[in-house]
Amino acid sequence: MLTGYEDAEACPGTPGQARARRLPRNGIYHEPVPPLDVVLTAWQIDWAAAALIGGSALLYALGLRAAAARGHRHPVWRTLAFYLLGLGSLTVLTCGFPGVYSAQLRWAFTLKISLLLFVVPLLIGLGKPISLARTALPPRGVGRLNRALAHGAVRLAGNSMAAPLLGLALFSTFLTPAFYTLRTAAWAEALLTVGVPLLGMMMALPIIEDADFRRSSAFFIMEFVFVFIELLVDAVPGILLRLNGQVLDHVASTPSALGWFPNALRDQQLAGDVLWFICEIVDLPLIILMFIRFSRSDKREARGFDELTDSQLDELNAEHLRRGR
Secondary structure, eight states: OHHHHHHHHHSOSOHHHHHHHHSOTTSOOOOOOOOHHHHHHOOOOOHHHHHHHHHHHHHHHHHHHHHHHTTOOOOHHHHHIIIIIIIHHHHHHHHSHHHHSTTTOHHHHHHHHHHHHHTHHHHHHTTOHHHHHHHHSOHHHHHHHHHHHTSHHHHHHTOTTTHHHHHHHHHHGGGSTHHHHHHHOHHHHHHHHHHHHHHHHHHHHHHHOGGGSOOOHHHHHHHHHHHHHHHHHTHHHHHHHHHOSSOTTSOOSOSOOOTTOOOHHHHHHHHHHHHHHHHHHHHHHHHHHHHHHHHHHHHHHHHHHHTSOHHHHHHHHHHHHHHTO
16 A cells, blocks of 8 residues: 555556556556657648748759759759658658647657757758759849848858857747747747747758858867857756756646656656757767868868968968058
């Protein structure tokens, strides 16, 4: 009797729910995780995501057709990466299990939003949509694209000094009662479904479209400093979600009778685990890509100096000395 009472205290709810959480099918206690058949069969139609996915697929296909008409053949592997990895991951996150249960499970919502911001843009970027647009558009269209990429908002989001602050501002809302509104309101879900991947694309543009964001080696050194700061800053909301002993969105009830659902506090802790892990692990490939960009920039600058004549080099040195006075 004492053991049963302790189990009920550890797993609040009806006795059947407590037993389902405490003793799963194999009789061994595990963290509350969804069964595999639920993960594989949970699907929905997210109309905002469907519009974004359908529009992106159509524009990319039209770009491929226009580029082929101009004699440019886009690499097949980039096309497959765009459709299968980029749009495929976007479909799974919004229409699959994370999207179906994002309103009920904090950790599913956190998984969806964090991957939409950090991972999906990089996978879409493998298809080089901006480069494809340059080869497909006429000169007037390329000029408009260049003006759009040069816009202050795009440059700000792609700046390594501002990107950590944007991520921190987004994930800091998970520490407030607004977390519940973001998960459950239809308008908020549609806004995040469309807006978060677009924000992630602007943040990832300097990495996936290096030709449009060429910077000096000195600037890359500053970027490395801010990336290491980002390693610490991005983890703060996840750490606070994980270590806090109270439900921060003030919704303590679990909106489901399914046995594998965690209670509200445990759900919040799992959301913190997910956010903490993703924010830390995603920075590692970004650092590797930054090393590659730094190497390319250094070689490009070295070639530029080699092409200068002696008189041009002397004039450049004199100008540098005059600025230092």
